[in-house]
Amino acid sequence: MNLSLRTAVAVAARSVTRSWPLDSFIAINPVADLESMPFDDAPAALRTTRPVEAYRADYRSGRISFADVEAAVRERIPEFGSPARAAIGGVTVLPATLVACDLTLPPNSADPTPVQQSGESGAHARLDHLTAKWLAAFLDPDPLWRMPGADDGLFGVFRRLARYDPDLTRRERRRLDTLSPTADDALAAALIELGVTAERQADVLHHELAHLPGWVAHLKWRADQLGDVDLTSYLALRFCLRAAISAPLSAANETAPGGGSSFRDATLRATQIVRSLLPDAQVDPDDVAVVRGVLAAHPPADHVFTWQRAYEIHYRDALLEAIHEQANLESTTPSSEPTTQVLFCIDPRSEGMRRHLETNPSVETFGVAGFFGVPIRFARYGARGRIDALPALLSPRHAATEQPVDPRRAARHTAGLRLRSAFSATVHASENSVLTPFAFAEASGLLYGVVTLARTLAPGMTARLRRRAAEALAPRLASTITIADAFTIDERVSLAETVLRMTGLRSFAPLVILSGHGSTTTNNLYESALQCGACGGNPGDANARSAAAIFNDPEVRLRLADRGIVIPEDTVFVAAEHDTTLDTVEILDRHHLPEHCRGLIADFDLLQRAAGEALVRERATQLPGASARHRPARVRRRAHDWAEVYPEWGLTGNAAMIVGPRAMTRGVDLERRVFLHSYDSAADPDGTGLESILTAPVVVAQWINHQYYFSAIDPERWGAGTKTIHNAIGTLGVLAGGSGDLKQGLPWQSVGFGHHLVHEPMRLTVVVEAPLERIGEIVSRNQVLRHLFDNAWLTLIARSTPHTETPSDRWHRYTPYGWRPWRGPHREGATP
């Protein structure tokens, strides 16, 4: 290996953010490499906010108020909240008000528009096309024809086969005929041929990695996780092609010119502000000078970031007001002795189900990361493959599988699965070889035609028939997860204690349901994006079942009792799965249920059915093509409709995360926009539970939030564009059309409808109820939190305790310079 070249590649690739493949879609912040710098300092060329005109439209519609803009200015420039600085026409005016006028008055000159990237030249477009073609051919996990010599790695196979590439001219192919045998040597030679000096190598490579960002992000993930390809091989391939087709090096990105306004422009804006404040008076040049001085500290390039903050403040203030008012809602108080407790995932979609279930006072709900603290690599009994059912922040270390309860039934189940697998393999082989498709179409065309019609015209009925047929062939198998093999008894006790400490669950109802979640969808390449993020883009049933087994283990309970946590003998933990497309909560592992809790389960079944139907009706008001008047069954049919691009909205609209007891929010309609993590600081005296919440569930929620944010900000660049033209490359990702870059982020159908955004792109507001000093200590000792909160990628709001009137216990906003009090909408920092 060539060390100096590898160094240049490592330097160039350090800012590339990894992207997970489609089958384990993990939401990420596509510009995570920028988190070490303030959000507002992101390069203008990246366009990390919507255009100014979009915010102005929100201002005109009332979505942003003048007071929101003033508050945003005060947050960005705290000294502008002081009244001492500006006097216009003898009247003292807050500088923040002057800046807010600057933003909200109709523009008298064009806003600075981002410099458009010049269009790629024909040679560069061709280079992208060729590179993407080779990558897709090499990395496709399920190709029709396996690439000859694929074992030689990406560069090896390219070196061997490039001479046969029909997309290259004979002269170009000849130039690729004499490549060095290793990627390192070939890359070094190509760089020399292109005139790149050693000093410029890292810059040139960095710039090259900005092309095809989707493929590059996937390659970085792949290099770390699978190791079958690396970025040096990729760059060798790309630069060898570049040299062969004589595509010159791209010019370095030109940065947008300053964005600062001219003196004349500032004078015009200042004059306009003075005129708006004193409409009946002659404009005094001294007043104009004062205003111009204020505006100089807030140049037009900053406007868009103030607008974005104002947009967020509007939502944040309404949320905090709703929590404040909730304290007066007596009707939402749960029973002092609930009969059923349900632990849901923190996912915002759980909020709707929790709210509807809690209309019954005998139900108490909690929120916790949906893997229930049990990170497993899980293989279903008799199934091929395995899933990593754990957050992407962890590496899989504990493998679990299923043990059938009835061996005879298991044999039938396995035989049925084999038959189904053989049938699928035969159909697949018939469809994909050269001649058999003709015979296959002749033989089965009529049958497939009928099935296709049925799936199209009656998707719900077809799905029921298919499910019955599948169960007849391979009957459902009662099984137990081998959790005792995956974790030692000490580990299991520790996992159980951690979940209880993080959620504050201390007194137990007779029935405790652990509800993971999954989503039923059909013909949806982005199915993983609708599953549980805490379970690595998989349904959470395996984790819920594992956790229930741990909590029901008598030895675990005995050891928990030694640690002061007493679970009553008659309390039963039961696993369940919330289907977020159907809004049903299905009890799992019913064969494990003891007789004495069957009555409670039957009551819960009725309760969840009513709650689910109410929730479906609620969601129907927002789903395209649905209506609250539609029967729930009609809305649920979307789960099985293979033409439906909006089976559900997923986490669209997510905007906040609340870490605290459910008493803060019970009874408040949070519109399924808030991640809810239960936490009781009294049950976590040393703060380790809170540290785990802030460094894991909050981080995962932040990844999800930013994935939605950027997919909405620029759907073509950070998002995957419309689903309707997607083609899958195996399970790696999708292309828009037949070739090109691997698409990143979420499809348009996750963030918008028609030509309008449905997701409101807002950075997550994290609301915590815990002692401020404790939160401050945790933030100060974790770099990831310092980056996110100090650099305003997230906003942190906290209060020490509820229901007190002393100023120190009201809401506070975290800033790098300490906590600042929040005393209601737009009165932050005012004198008490």
Place this chain on the structure above:
Amino acid sequence: MSTLTPMTKIEVIVPARDAPAIRELITAAGATGFTSVSGVSGIGHSGQHSGALLFNEFDTLTMLITVLPIEKAPALIDAAREVLGSGSGVMFVSDTAVSRPDYFE
């Protein structure tokens, strides 16, 4: 002591997400092995770093330790410096000695 062979020890502490790149450089420099310690804690230029986190291995620090012959060290030192120059992380270089030099060459 006289039977020991002098070598150079290089310790690099970087965010866990950057560790694969450093590991690759260690290999490319001809080192025959390395030790990786995940979840290290301490206080550095940019503040405090807690150690291992319960549910997040991605945002912790990793310390990579390698020992290699003195003549091979400068190239790796230069390479690591260049990578560390573009982000957070520290490197310590020290003289050390080993009893079985053939393991390291």
